[in-house]
Amino acid sequence: MTQQLDTARRTPLNRERVLQAAVALADEVGFESLSMRRLAEELGVVPMALYKHVANKEGLLDGMVGVIIGGIDPPVRDANWKVAVRLRVLSARRALQRHPWARQAVESRTNKTPAVLDYMDSFTGMFLAGGFSADLTHHVMHAIGGRMWGFTQELFQDAADPQAQPPSEIPADARAAMLQQMAARYPNIVAIATSMSHDDGSVVGHGCDDQFEFEFALDLLLDGFERLQGRGWTSKQAMIGRR
Amino acid sequence: MTQQLDTARRTPLNRERVLQAAVALADEVGFESLSMRRLAEELGVVPMALYKHVANKEGLLDGMVGVIIGGIDPPVRDANWKVAVRLRVLSARRALQRHPWARQAVESRTNKTPAVLDYMDSFTGMFLAGGFSADLTHHVMHAIGGRMWGFTQELFQDAADPQAQPPSEIPADARAAMLQQMAARYPNIVAIATSMSHDDGSVVGHGCDDQFEFEFALDLLLDGFERLQGRGWTSKQAMIGRR
DNA sequence: TCTAGCAGGTATACGGCGTACACCTAATGC
DNA sequence: GCATTAGGTGTACGCCGTATACCTGCTAGA
Numbered sequence: 001m002t003q004q005l006d007t008a009r010r011t012p013l014n015r016e017r018v019l020q021a022a023v024a025l026a027d028e029v030g031f032e033s034l035s036m037r038r039l040a041e042e043l044g045v046v047p048m049a050l051y052k053h054v055a056n057k058e059g060l061l062d063g064m065v066g067v068i069i070g071g072i073d074p075p076v077r078d079a080n081w082k083v084a085v086r087l088r089v090l091s092a093r094r095a096l097q098r099h100p101w102a103r104q105a106v107e108s109r110t111n112k113t114p115a116v117l118d119y120m121d122s123f124t125g126m127f128l129a130g131g132f133s134a135d136l137t138h139h140v141m142h143a144i145g146g147r148m149w150g151f152t153q154e155l156f157q158d159a160a161d162p163q164a165q166p167p168s169e170i171p172a173d174a175r176a177a178m179l180q181q182m183a184a185r186y187p188n189i190v191a192i193a194t195s196m197s198h199d200d201g202s203v204v205g206h207g208c209d210d211q212f213e214f215e216f217a218l219d220l221l222l223d224g225f226e227r228l229q230g231r232g233w234t235s236k237q238a239m240i241g242r243r
Numbered sequence: 244m245t246q247q248l249d250t251a252r253r254t255p256l257n258r259e260r261v262l263q264a265a266v267a268l269a270d271e272v273g274f275e276s277l278s279m280r281r282l283a284e285e286l287g288v289v290p291m292a293l294y295k296h297v298a299n300k301e302g303l304l305d306g307m308v309g310v311i312i313g314g315i316d317p318p319v320r321d322a323n324w325k326v327a328v329r330l331r332v333l334s335a336r337r338a339l340q341r342h343p344w345a346r347q348a349v350e351s352r353t354n355k356t357p358a359v360l361d362y363m364d365s366f367t368g369m370f371l372a373g374g375f376s377a378d379l380t381h382h383v384m385h386a387i388g389g390r391m392w393g394f395t396q397e398l399f400q401d402a403a404d405p406q407a408q409p410p411s412e413i414p415a416d417a418r419a420a421m422l423q424q425m426a427a428r429y430p431n432i433v434a435i436a437t438s439m440s441h442d443d444g445s446v447v448g449h450g451c452d453d454q455f456e457f458e459f460a461l462d463l464l465l466d467g468f469e470r471l472q473g474r475g476w477t478s479k480q481a482m483i484g485r486r
Numbered sequence: 487t488c489t490a491g492c493a494g495g496t497a498t499a500c501g502g503c504g505t506a507c508a509c510c511t512a513a514t515g516c
Numbered sequence: 517g518c519a520t521t522a523g524g525t526g527t528a529c530g531c532c533g534t535a536t537a538c539c540t541g542c543t544a545g546a
Contacts, residue, residue, distance in 0.1 A: 124431035191380075192381035255524090
């Protein structure tokens with residue numbers, strides 16, 4: 001009877017609610033702590049109930065990625081390809097950055113869902129509409145790679161300040177010693193890490209400006225694309241040139 | 244007594260043997276099927292025995308990445324930065340490609356081990372030695388990102404031919420129907436996918452030439468770097484120009 | 487009005503995982 | 517000769533994804 005009340009009171013689950021809850025839960029507890037069991041608990045339901053709405057965990061993740069993609073703006077109309085691509089990528093970046101786990105989720109999906117293919121197709125279309133040959137567009141899409149989702153291949157995050165603690169946590173002399181040790185072993189890394197912040201006087205700096213780095217690399221690529229297109233680049237000619 | 248023989252006959256485990264076995268096992272069964280338990284079994288030992296040689300699974304993976312990095316050539320001497328970087332990246336690519344799981348492993352490591360830092364430091368050094376400012380080097384390292392390991396952010400793999408089966412598996416007419424359906428929904432993707440292979444007559448093509456795509460994007464970046472350096476680029480000036 | 491079907495939630499169970507903890511044993515150093 | 521310790525063992529815990537069978541209440545067709 002209480003059971004009846006419970007199930008009656010509760011609006012029945014559906015795919016949409018499951019996905020929204022999954023997104024919220026991942027936001028809250030992190031991607032790696034998102035489990036079917038935990039999600040079920042959050043929804044006040046037994047774990048197996050979820051399987052009526054998603055095929056399995058993979059399917060859940062696919063759906064979550066779909067939700068995120070839904071937050072990316074469509075291409076702007078009547079703009080030249082370069083600004084259209086740029087704006088779109090930055091929109092994707094904003095959409096993904098709303099969820100700290102989004103990057104991992106996108107990277108982990110190897111099967112392309114319709115939502116992903118839709119985005120990729122429309123993205124591809126911006127180059128074709130901009131007068132790129134299918135050939136060049138193809139290679140350019142490869143070169144953009146994950147950047148079309150608005151993230152870079154990191155591989156760099158806080159390499160030079162492994163703790164990222166507020167200075168108060170560590171006595172200044174200990175910090176200096178660590179830095180010296182670091183500089184002895186990894187002189188080049190320390191050189192570029194300190195270069196970044198010598199303006200504002202801090203020693204090893206407050207981390208990197210991700211947005212700047214992202215746009216730097218993006219623009220480098222877009223400029224490259226532009227030059228290739230202007231030059232009438234073809235892959236055939238490139239292959240001849242290479243050997 | 245047989246126990247005694249067993250343990251006596253067996254050369255005792257050590258970190259090196261554990262890591263080598265882990266690499267071999269991952270090669271054999273795949274990254275996601277590599278488990279502490281399975282690895283222990285392979286070594287004829289109880290799972291917990293491994294923990295005398297690696298801190299935990301994370302530590303094992305760190306060690307495996309270290310083994311792979313060991314296979315990357317040092318920078319060539321007396322070459323200009325561009326060819327040095329290019330050769331090094333291609334060497335890394337070869338080293339990583341010997342193990343199908345290497346890419347996943349590298350991407351999954353978020354804590355930088357000394358081996359990783361060593362490689363990054365020496366990589367950074369190639370730009371500095373080539374006359375790049377610390378400032379430019381910093382941003383250039385970000386832009387290269389994962390490509391310094393010889394892989395691209397994929398995001399594209401077999402998007403257009405989801406099965407990758409030999410044509411014999413699927414009747415020709417069914418294939419044609421699938422393609423047509425695909426072309427209706429994802430016209431741009433299909434356009435660039437078919438462009439790639441129209442030379443040799445196959446319909447949707449044998450996948451992409453990964454090596455070509457990789458070098459295409461790499462050279463695009465390197466050319467961009469070269470131009471920036473020649474122009475005396477600084478991040479300060481770039482930030483002024485941007486707003 | 488009866489009933490068959492079905493959509494959606496449940497209960498139980500299995501086999502896997504990483505690893506904490508207590509233990510044993512053989513070699514080593516004093 | 518004895519304590520220490522490095523290396524291997526055994527057991528157990530709590531997590532995970534999910535197969536399978538089951539129940540229950542709604543709906544549609546007769």
